[in-house]
Amino acid sequence: MSEDPLMKKLAENLTLEDVHKIAKDCVRCPLCQTRTRVVFGEGEPHARVVFVGEAPGEQEDLQGRPFVGRAGKFLDQLLKLAGLERSKVYITNAVKCRPPKNRRPRKEELEKCRPYLKRQIELIQPKIICILGDVARLTLLGKAGSIGELRGNPIEKDGITYFQTYHPAVILYNPAIKTEMEKDILSLKNLLEKMNIKI
Numbered sequence: 238m239s240e241d242p243l244m245k246k247l248a249e250n251l252t253l254e255d256v257h258k259i260a261k262d263c264v265r266c267p268l269c270q271t272r273t274r275v276v277f278g279e280g281e282p283h284a285r286v287v288f289v290g291e292a293p294g295e296q297e298d299l300q301g302r303p304f305v306g307r308a309g310k311f312l313d314q315l316l317k318l319a320g321l322e323r324s325k326v327y328i329t330n331a332v333k334c335r336p337p338k339n340r341r342p343r344k345e346e347l348e349k350c351r352p353y354l355k356r357q358i359e360l361i362q363p364k365i366i367c368i369l370g371d372v373a374r375l376t377l378l379g380k381a382g383s384i385g386e387l388r389g390n391p392i393e394k395d396g397i398t399y400f401q402t403y404h405p406a407v408i409l410y411n412p413a414i415k416t417e418m419e420k421d422i423l424s425l426k427n428l429l430e431k432m433n434i435k436i
C-alpha cells in the first residue's frame with residue numbers, strides 16, 4: 238500500500254506551527270465542507286501534558302479554538318482543580334473540524350485526520366496524554382470500549398502514559414458524572430506528582 242502523502246509531508250522537518258498551517262487548508266475529509274474554521278489545538282508547544290477530546294463543537298468551530306464552549310468551561314475548572322494552567326498544557330481533538338450537529342466523527346474522518354494528531358504528539362513529546370472520552374481512546378489506543386469502565390487506569394505506550402477519563406461534555410447531559418471527573422482529575426494530579434512532572 239502506498240504511503241499517505243500527508244503522512245509523508247508531515248514527516249518532514251516541520252514545526253508545530255508548520256503543521257497547523259497545513260491543517261488550516263485541509264480538505265481530506267467531508268468535514269471540510271461544513272466547518273467554519275479548523276480547530277488545530279492550542280497550548281504550550283512542549284507541554285508535558287496533552288488533553289485530547291473528540292471534535293470541535295459550535296463555539297470551537299466559530300472561534301477556531303478547542304474547548305471554549307460549555308464543556309470547555311468545565312475543562313477549565315478541572316484544570317484549575319489539578320493546579321494546571323491552560324497555557325502550560327496542550328489541548329486538541331481527534332478530529333480538527335466540527336461534525337455537523339455535533340454528531341460523532343465517522344471512522345473514515347478519524348482515519349483521515351489521524352496524521353495531524355500523530356504529528357502533534359511527535360512534536361510536542363508529552364509525558365502524559367489525558368484521553369477525554371471514547372472517541373479519543375479509539376483514536377489514540379486503537380481500542381474501543383467504554384471510558385466509564387476504563388477510567389483511572391493509566392496505560393504506558395511508546396514512552397507516554399495515557400490517562401483516561403470522560404469527555405467533559407458528558408456532564409452537560411449527565412451532571413452526576415461531575416464528581417467522578419473531579420476525582421479523576423485529582424488522580425491525574427497525583428500521577429503528575431508521582432512522575433515528578435512539574436508544570
Ligand code: SF4
Pocket residue numbers: 260263264265266267268269275332333334346349350
Ligand atoms: S477533520 Fe481533519 S482530515 Fe477532515 S478536513 Fe478537517 S483537518 Fe482535514
